[in-house]
Amino acid sequence: MSTSESNLFPLVGLQAVANAHNEWVAVSFHVPQQAQGALLAALCAADVYAHLAPLDCIIPVGEPHLDEATLAQLLPQLVPQRTIFRLSTTAASNQHMQQRCLQWRDAGYRIVLDGPGAGPVTAAQVDARALGIDASAELPGLQHLMSLPGPHLAYNIADSASLAAVCALGASWFAGDYALHGARRDSEAEQGTSRRRLLALLGLLARDADVQELEVPLKQDPALAYHLLKLVNSAAFGFTATITSFNQAITLLGRRQLQRWLQLLLYARQQDDGKLNALLPLAAVRAAQMESLCQLRGGDRAAQDLAFMTGVFSLLDILLGMDMADIIATLNLDPAVSAALLGRSGELGAMLALAESGATPASASLARAGVDGKTYWRSLLQAYQWAITVSRNI
Template sequence: MTRSSSPVPALIELLADKTRAPSTIRLRPEILDPAMAAEIVSSDAFSALAKRFSCLLVEPVAADAALVEELARQGCKTVPVAALHVLSKDAPAAVPATAAWLAGDWWTAPPAKPNAAQSASRTLALQLVQLVNDDADTHEIEAVLRRDPTMSYQLLRVVNSLGMGMSRQITSFSQAILIMGRAQLRRWLNLMLFSSRQGDERSAMLLARVAVRARTMELLAKASGMDKATQEAAFMAGMFSLLGVLFGMPLAEVLKPLKISDAIRQAVLEHGGDIGCLLDTATWAEQWMPGQDRLDQLHLSAHDFHGLLVESYLWMSEVIQEPNGGKHA
C-alpha cells in the first residue's frame, strides 16, 4: 500500500511528562475547518477527555480565535515551543530544563533486558492469550493464572470492581473467567502484556499507545459497517501490532507461536486486507496524517474520523487510570 498524497492531519497528539508517563494531549485545531474543529472540541466526549488529560496548544497558534477561546474555557493551555521536546529513539539525549513534555518516537526504542521475573510474567501472559484464542478449557486457563500471583490478583480485582449486578464477591479464578467472559478476558490479557513493568520507562506510553491504536481500529471497523467479529479482530490486530516494540523482537517472531487468524496475521505483518487498511489509518493518525483517500475507502468523513479518535483517547484515559481493568463499552 502507498501513502496518500492528500494527508488529513489528526487533531490530537499524545505527550509524556518528564517521567515518561502519558499525561497531556497536544491539539492542532488549525488543521481542521474551524466549524468542524469547534463541533469536535465542544462535544461531550472531548469535554470528558479534557477533564482527564491536560490539553496544550503550542505557540504559535494559528487556529480561529473563537476556537482557541473555547479550548481555553475547557482548560487548554497555550505554551511556548520550548516547553515541548521531541525525543528520538535513535538519538536519545538529555531533556532540556525548559521542556515539560515529550513528543517523538522515544517509546519505540528497544527495551532494556528484562529480569527473570518480568520475562516469566510476559511469557505466561502470552500463553494465556494463546489459550483464550484457542478457546481452551477454563481449568487450563486457571492453571496458568495460578503461576502468576500478580496477574491472578489483578484479574480478581477487575472482576470484583465491575460489580456485574452481583451480591457477592468473586473469589475463584473459574468464577472470574466465567463472569468476565472470553472476549473481555482476551482483551484484558492483551492490556496486561503492556501494563507497567519495573525498569521499562516505555511501558506506560506503550500501554497508552496500544490502547488508542486498538480502540481506534475497532471504532473504524464499526463506523465503516464491518460486523462485530471484524471489529473485535481489528482491536486484536491493533494490540498485536505493537508486540514487536514491546519485546524488542521482530514482530513475525513474536507472533509465530500464536495461533491467530490469517486476516489478523496478514494485517499486522503486511498491512493487508480490510483490517490492514484500518491499521494503516490508525498508525498514520499517530503521525498526524491519515490519508483522505483512506478515509474515503472506509466511507468516513474527516469529522467522523476525528470524533472517533477523541473517543479512542477517552477510552485510553480510562485504561491507563486503571491499567489492568479498562472497561469497554
C-alpha cells in the first residue's frame, strides 16, 4: 500500500461492550457516516474476528450507517454466529429490509433494534430480540423492554448515574465512558492505605527495582499478590508446574513481561460489589495500542516499554482519585513519560491522545502522531486482542 493509499484508509473505531460484572462481551464498530465502504476495507485488511475472539461484533446498519448495498458486499467477510446488527428503526420500517432481516436470522445473525419508536411491535417486524438504548437521550419506558428477551444494549453511558438508570430499565450490555467517571466507594482510610501501597509499587517499577524490593508492597497487598500468582498459573502462559513464588514468576516470565503484568495488576483489585475493575481492560488497550504504534513506527524495545508504561499509567489518576501531577511527583519516570501524562506533549503524548480517542479517531490526531489509517487499525486490533487476554486471565 502506497503512502497516499494508506493515508486514505478509512477510520473505523471500536468500543467495548461489557456486562453487569464489567466483563467484555462484545465490541461495537463505529463507522464514519461519510465512508460507507470503511468497514469493508477494515475487515479485508485483517482477520478481525480472530483478533476479537471470542467477543461478538456489533455492526450498525441503516441510516446514517451502512446501507443495504454496502452490507451485501460486507456479508462474505462476516461470521454470522458472532455478528449482531444494530438496526435503525428507519431501516426496519422498510418492507424489503424486514425480509432481509428474516434471512439474516435464518443464517445465524442477531438483531438489536435501535432508534426512536423502538419497541416490541417494531422489533417483531425484523425479529429483533433486543433493543438499543441511547443513554444520552430520553430513555424508553420499562414496558418496551420487558417483553423482549434481550440482552438489551445501552450505549453513550456517561457516568455511574447514567449506568444505574439503564440498569434499572433492564439493560444488561453497556458501552460508554462510565468507567472513567465512576464513583469511588472506598473509605478514606482504605483509600490512603491503598494509595501508599500502589504508589510504592509504582515507584519500584519505575526505577527497575529487584524482585526482593517488589515483594514488600505485594506482600502487604494480598489482592495484588493473589492476582499475580493467579495470572502466571493461568492458561495464558501454559506453564506445566504450579508457580508459588515471585522468584519463580520472574524466572519463567522474564523481568520485562513481569513488570508489564504488574503494571496492569494495579487495576486488578475487585470493587466493593465484587465486580471486576472496569478500568483494567481500558488500561490494557491503551498500553498495548501505544506499544504497537511505537513498534509499527520502528521504535526499539526500550521505546516500546516507555510507550506501554505511558498507556498503563494514563488512568492512574482515576484509579487512585488523585491529580496526575501529584502521582508523577512521587515516581521516578522518564521525562518523556511524565510529559505525556501531564500535558499530552511529545511523541508519547501524541500517541496517548490518539489511543484515548477510542471509538472516534480523528484524522488530526493521526497526523499529529505521525500514524496512517492502516497502521492505526492494525494497532487497535492488536490492542483489543491483548486486552481480551488480560481481562480473561487477571
